[in-house]
Amino acid sequence: MAEQRSDKPEVTPFQGPAGGWGSVRSLAEIMPRERVSPEAVRELGRQNKPEGFACVSCAWPKPADHHPFEFCEEGAKATAWELTTLRTTPEFFAEHTLTELRGWRDYDLEQHGRLTHPLRYDAATDRYVACSWDEAFAEIGATLRPLDPKSVVFYSSGRTSLEASYMYGLMARMYGNQNLPDSSNMCHESTSVGLKAAIGVPVGTTRLEDFEKCDAILFFGQNVGSNAPRMLHDLRDCRKRGVEIVTFNPLKERGLERFTDPQNPFEMATLRETAISTQYHQVKAGGDIAAMMGIAKFLVEWDDAAIAKGTTRVLDHDFITDHTSSFEPFLAAVRAAEWSAIELESGLSKYELEQSAAIYAKAKAVLAIYGMGLTQHVKGVENVRMLVNLLLMRGNIGKPGAGPTPVRGHSNVQGQRTVGITEKTELVPVEKLEAQYGFTAPREKGLDTVETCRGVIDGSVTAVVALGGNFLRAVPETAAMEEAWPRLGLSVQIATKLNRNHLFPGKVTYLLPCLGRIEQDVQASGPQVVTVEDSTSCIHGSRGKATPASPHLLSEPAIVGALAKQILPANPHVDWDAWVADYGTIRDAIEETYPLVFPDFNKRLFTPGGFWKGNKASERIWMTPSKKAEFLVPSGLSATGFQDAPGRYRLMTLRSNDQFNTTIYGYHDRFRGVKGTRDVLFMHRSDIAEAGLKDGQIVALESDAGDGIVRRQEGLIVTPYDIPRGCLGAYYPECNLLMPVEHHAEESHVPAAKSVPVRIAA
Structure with a gap:
């Protein structure tokens, strides 16, 4: 019963990898708690297998060449939850x-x-x-x-x-x-709207085999360790063959840092880990458009230099000419973007963005994986469109090992x-x-x-x-x-x-x-x-x-x-x-x-x-009105839809390692070191000091939507965390009450849960 809520919650940094013995212990705890029968344990052997059953949690693909145990920690929890004898x-x-x-x-x-x-x-x-x-x-x-x-x-x-x-x-x-x-x-309605307008289909263009053919991955706003852990096998295989993985995510999520394969006896016995991300950039919540604009700006500068020197071009101009529309307005917007604004809005330095752009520029086939960290913003559709812009600049749609790869939640x-x-x-x-x-x-x-x-x-x-x-x-x-x-x-x-x-x-x-x-x-x-x-x-x-x-x-x-x-x-x-x-x-x-x-x-x-x-x-047949893939000029560099102001924070609502969407499996968010509670408020240490707060202090959050309606969440424990300044993290769905109905993505109407304007009330 170690997962139960406690009157004395613990917040202790977790030092282990994703997967590994932590996953095994987590399953060992949930099985008796759900009082599963031997039949339920046998069913795990059929999970995500041919002639078996499709996992009831995430929608990550079921491989043809499956593992002996084709389930992850979260999938096993979902099975135990459904087959409980309670x-x-x-x-x-x-x-x-x-x-x-x-x-x-x-x-x-x-x-x-x-x-x-x-x-x-x-x-x-x-x-x-x-x-x-x-x-x-x-x-x-x-x-x-x-x-x-x-x-x-x-x-x-x-x-x-x-x-x-x-x-x-x-x-x-x-x-x-x-x-x-x-x-x-x-x-993911922002995906359906954004991709449909840009490339003519409302879904990603890649398949599982593209992981075997890519040589770089751009990863945006998705917590793979908690939300789609089976993907870690594919990311691990990519890293083993030298694929560069460049991650943009406000929080350091353990699944994107390092992974021990629970199905690998050698790794389990030796505690060996695979480093997943080769670069990890903690972009501000809502700062992804700015980060992508910075990468695009480097690509354009390097392409200009290649023209001047007569060397190999950086942009895929043949693809751009044959397959895209509206490149010139986008190019003008990239040239006009100021580095000071890009750094301010992204929370990243010009040097960090240059390192990311260098990886992208040399790669021949790039997957762009993303989740709700892109879609759940007021400018969520523009986030998706900007990601497509990056891919189009180097022809990374419609060829093996390349393309947008949205990660869906429900199965x-x-x-x-x-x-x-x-x-x-x-x-x-x-x-x-x-x-x-x-x-x-x-x-x-x-x-x-x-x-x-x-x-x-x-x-x-x-x-x-x-x-x-x-x-x-x-x-x-x-x-x-x-x-x-x-x-x-x-x-x-x-x-x-x-x-x-x-x-x-x-x-x-x-x-x-x-x-x-x-x-x-x-x-x-x-x-x-x-x-x-x-x-x-x-x-x-x-x-x-x-x-x-x-x-x-x-x-x-x-x-x-x-x-x-x-x-x-x-x-x-x-x-x-x-x-x-x-x-x-x-x-x-x-x-x-x-x-x-x-x-x-x-x-x-x-x-x-x-x-x-x-x-x-994926065949480079574009079902758009122009019959070409469309570049988009973003309306600005921030996806939040509101202005920063003194005392106003950007709240991200988060899922725990011990939940699937609104289903709560327990009170142990292992990767973030939280045990016995969900009433936490993750803050940067400097923000805690500047606000005159203390570690462990109980505070409330209040909506700062400016519509005059009082929305307040009580009883949150101030918790120092590695999070960008000006950003806060707290659990979903408890903090949904702080989000107005009208705080949603333009065009797609997705609730903008990854950047909610709030203030702290001590």
Whole structure:
């Protein structure tokens, strides 16, 4: 029980590497805490393997040539979390009101175990009570049918399979809206918007084999050790063959510093480590545009010098001429950028940026890996576009070992978009759906996450159906959202475990427990298989074999099919029951809708390494209006969207080593040395002294958004940390309450959680 919250938290610098014995000890602690059965331990051997199941946490690719144990510390925690033998039964709710449970912490709610029965909220007793599935579906249908479809939201989590996602998106459109916000709205929508505008596709262009062909990697704003640890094997292999890895990240994250492979007996026995980053630059939060502009400025200066000397050019002018547009305005902006402004905004010296540029200039094939450290800013789309600018300058898109490599979080968040979970009409073949299913699809844009939050707060959203996730906890403006949620006419939550969103009922509320992906899903035609898409656009089959947590659980496709029959008129072109009976028929329908993406879908489910859906930009076919890749002139050097001022800090919300998104596995952020608490505020020592604070002092943070609304987070422990001056770090989702709904990325509406303006209140 060493991971539990403590009244005497410890903050002690961690000296070890990522991986290694620390990972082994972490797994040894979580397994008994979740009281996993021998069956669950056996399931780990099937994780991310052909004919096995796709991990329910991150979306890093599943290699064809897999390791003996193809799971990481975080993936094993996710499996233990899902296959726990702990249970949250109707008897639990008979003992606890929702008012009481709102005083519990996130960890304690989910740690109580898997939900076992469908539940209805009883306002008279302030409790959930068991109900039948028929009762639940009937009342949900009766409540939804009379509503204005435009006032209803269908949210989905990135863990949902391609099959359930396709059904869910079709159901929403047949009901009459495209209000389909999902996890992408909260993290990588800036990627979808930025890459689509720049290179014509909304996803990265690289695949796992490109790691074997690159000779340099630029790494921006992604904590690989906690968020996608299996990538460490690929980074380690790159370093072993001499690949330079240049990292830009505000915090020194251990996975980007050094790694010991837990599957390598020699490394484990000798405590041998692999240094990951060859250069590590602690850019200020929101300073990435400036850093990239500095690199670009060196490339241009060196190219000018090469012209004067008649030596080999630094920029790939043939590629720029043949494949790009708008280079001249960008070039002018690079020449005009002042070094003083670049250094100020990036927090890096001209010398540091020169060292980075030198690596990039000599490399022939460069991967640009990034995460939410780029996307979750007001200028997040410009961050992505600036990264593309760098790649285009040297032709590093559309050749082996090169290209943008966004790292997705949820295991199928990219795949959901592929099969229609989007609020944007232009991303869905609506005419094809209309011909296929004989209905008129909505054309107006639906609500994304930010717009859904606005609608819940102002009352224009009257009902929310959530297919997984913890929406109310994951979004910004926590206090206002929790106050407004009970005004909803209907709240339907499809989940595996209890979370905080479930404690804020609407006027009619149902909590519907579903099977997990690792559990055996048996329908009328027999055991079923589902599919997911990874970060590199490869599709994988996933076969659950574990014993379900309860005989009363339904699968996600079964729940969606039952809801669709309740809220939609009968349609001879859609047989929801047949789809639920045999998921292969859903895949046939997906193939009919997307024939170029899913040819022979059912025949390729368990292709080792997955089957690739293709990517035009990787072939240097640019699906942009100009038919070329587009350079962009950024609007400024800062991505924060606000001005620095005395007493104002840039807050980054962070994930712990002991969590996955809103799911908290424990209270031990091993890599940052925090144990027994999540109530910490990471600060630079000089900022602590300048503010008149002390190590260990308890302070509050207040929003400095300038909108007159009081947002305050109490009880944070001042903790000295290696972090850029003027920047703060604190944990997500606890600090979401400091972020206004309107503090989001321009164009993409991603909440700007990596640079929130705040002040410290002692």
